[in-house]
Amino acid sequence: MMNPDPRLCLHELFERQVRRTPDAPAVIDAGTELTYAALDRRSERLADRLRELGLGPDRVAGIYMDRCAEYVIAMLAALKAGGAFLPLEPAYPESLLGQVLEDSRPVAIISRGHFARRLPEGERILHPDTGREGDGGTGGSPPPSPENLAFVSYSSGTTGRPKGIANPHRAAVGSYLWRFREISDNRPGDRVGCNVFFIWEALRPLLRGAATVAIPDDVIYDPPALVRFLEEYRITETLMTPSLLEAVLNACGAEVTRRLAGLRTLWLNGEVVTRALARRALALLPETRLLNVYSISETHEVAAGDLRKLAEAGSTYCPVGRPLDPDRTYILDEDRNPVPDGEPGELWVGGRCLAREYVNRPEITAERFVPDPFAGEGRMYRTGDRARRLPDGALEILGRVDFMVKIRGYSVELGAVESAIEELLAVEGCVVVAEGGEGEDKRLVAYLLPASGEERAGRHSGWEIDTAGRSPEIRRILQERLPHYMIPAVYVELEELPLQETSGKVNRRRLPPPPPRTNPAPGVPDRLSAAASRREREAALARIWEEVIGLEPGDVRPADNFFDVGGHSLAAAEMLTRVEGASSVRISMPRFLAHPTVAGLCDALEGREPRRPQRRPDLRSEGRLEPEIAPEGPAGDLSLRDARSILLTGATGYLGAFLLDALLRETRAEIRCLVRPREGSPPLAPLRENLARYGLWSPEAAQRITPVPGDLSNPRLGLPEEEFDALARGTDLILHAAARVNLVYPYPELKPANVDGTREVLRLACRHRAKPLHYVSTNGIFPAGTGRCREDADLPALAGTQEDGYGQTKWVSEMLVRQARERGLPANVYRPGNISGHSESGSSNPRDFLTALIAESIRMGRAPVAEDWRVEMTPVDFVSDAIVRLAGDPETAGGTFHLANPAPPLAREVFGWIRNLGYPVEPLSYPDWLKEWRDRGGGGGVLRGVLHGAETRKLWDGNFYDDTNTRRALRSGGPQHPGLGPGIVENYVEHFAEEGWIQKPARV
Structure with a gap:
């Protein structure tokens, strides 16, 4: 593999790699994967807009958002535009953010979501998706040189005024080149997890064909969640601080060996590495290369070394390895004279990787960057660290000499x-x-x-x-x-x-010593009893806090804030791990941070809403349809079987694949599928991949499928006005099955796709002639414990009874559809239950909660037990075939239909059928099942992550869904609900084994 050219700038090296590996994955986050070619195009579009705004050499564009794929797009866009990027940390309080902006004067700030709303008025804000297809490369400013700025990072200043460290391309490229050549190279196929020092780590993999994987901010300091993320995304390399690594080892123990077996390289940076931590990490991560790196914002990397090879010494701390440039790395006494090897002194660094200056701070620049008397030219930087050079040439950092x-x-x-x-x-x-x-x-x-x-x-x-x-x-x-x-x-x-x-x-x-850290007396319980009183539970949680933080018994009160009594983020992670071990209930870091008191944590354990809950949306107001959305022409009596052109939304989902297949089988129509554009792929690709995933693709299908690139959450479905109008004229019937399904997210997060998307579909259905609409809702519009749920239930009476944001959005959408129906639009509503695998092939959705729960139960040999739990699973082939059949029957117009099992079997029956197949699944209480599941590593392979948050999920909502309308309409020759019996369960189990989710059964 060719080495980067030190004469080039960062973005030029990236563009060179794009030409080598255009189709390789470049950047990945929890919801996005972009190829090198796609990342190049999207960053170029944003760069074009930045050029228009005046970004050029030695000017900056701010980036204010969480760590994600769009952050990388923004970094590259600023560089491509000829300028530099300015990271604005989410941790900045408002006053500090204002100081940094005033000092740096960014041309624009690239931001998104709630971060954009926190920015001061008057700042020019761009979304990362700014720009149009085909834009880019318009020039407008001279290209940067290696001496021009690549990025500016701010750190605290001694006067309270933050210091902007101006780093040129020359420094970053020199540092990366040294890493690739001397320490650790990257190659295509590597997946590098980035968060802790994101701006230094995120671009490096992109110069060598590897993938940058953005670790979410709410994951990085939650050790159990971090390990799950590293497993799920198959991370081969990442960086941690030693404190974070220690928290990970404490949380996972010996399990980390198995769970991080694929992690080939782990960089340690930001603090010294003790020999005790190194010995423990080397023992628990035998297949991982542990690299200790010493770097400073003003110098990039100074030294690095492999902890397995660094010589043993008498010190408590591990050496940081050999310097990048030994001839320009100096250990000097107070008079700036070199000290003998082995003697301590202050560390000074010269060479090509130095920052250029402190922004607008010439006096501090002159103080810290001084002429290098040992090189004849150039400068050297005063690090403020005490160090010594060991006999093998490695550096050992001994602490600070300044403040x-x-x-x-x-x-x-x-x-x-x-x-x-x-x-x-x-x-x-x-x-x-x-x-x-x-x-x-x-x-x-x-x-x-x-x-x-x-x-x-x-x-x-x-x-x-x-x-x-x-x-x-x-x-x-x-x-x-x-x-x-x-x-x-x-x-x-x-x-x-x-x-x-x-x-x-x-x-x-x-100065007198501060109050001592104390070792609290023993007494932290191993288990938090479910039968304990509120006072007992709060007392037990307080004792856990005291032990983790190092306080005396009785120091922590229920109203105390974790951070006010001496806690910090890593201590919080350790504390939550301890609480989970004692209670078998996992509380996520974001949930705890929302109310970080003992009382708030106790509420979370008890499943209560926070003491200061978010204001519930006014669903009745949300469910009002705008007067202008009404049929412009009379509705015809066109049925699905007569339609020449059908618009299907949601075709890239699990149900959507089977709906598309049924439409291709049962009609002769052209099927237009709304598809979210995917950079670097033709519009048909996600449809083809989704059908093929479930064995439904055929070359003939491509002749009748027309992809419509758009976005459900945008006005006009993300289409230009003329395209939206043409789609309205050319469509005969709409089957709206798309939704963002998440049972944790609140209403505002799901509203754009689920509610606003339905409004736009209704707008399309009403434009020109009225087009029949078939809307796929959910039985989740009914709250748990309703009992018998009727198809003709009083919909307005259910306002606000839903327990999650998803159910709320579907109720609002049904209200919108009902009003359109009252205005003359032919519209049917279908409410599926829990959609399970195909009744014959067993082909299942690995993201389905019950599917994952059953597969994991078989893998563990443990069946969760909950009183009166019934397993409602409705095969996907019945749901899709029933919808298509009902949509093709003129007699069903205006109806609402339940597509769920009206008499689901008890869970103990289902697991009995599984035992009859040769799987010894022994009963275990649900809390104990969850604990054992987590202790075993929380699943594996494709199922990993599906059961996250399972402790807050109800296994059954206690409802029975009456399907009188459905059975009456399908009575004459239509598909019938097959129920859930031993035969279908056997098909599912066989499919699980074929997919490798479980071992082959003893007998099937």
């Missing part, structure tokens, strides 16, 4: 914290220190000298500090200015600050 410290991987200028305290709190002076050695659980300690009298004016006073050094009031005040990792955990009030006699500076060595 910057590392807290869980974050660089923190102690002076910036002090400045914020002095500005916001009524103090005459303060000193902030880091307590804890390298590789330990460090915490910031703030020593305060309270002000009196007039000196308090305009600043906060009257705070309280408890005996453990905690102050929730101070913490809340500082949150206005500082990110969470810069807020001290402990506060100490002093009557005077100790001073040095000679210089008058604060003598930090004479």
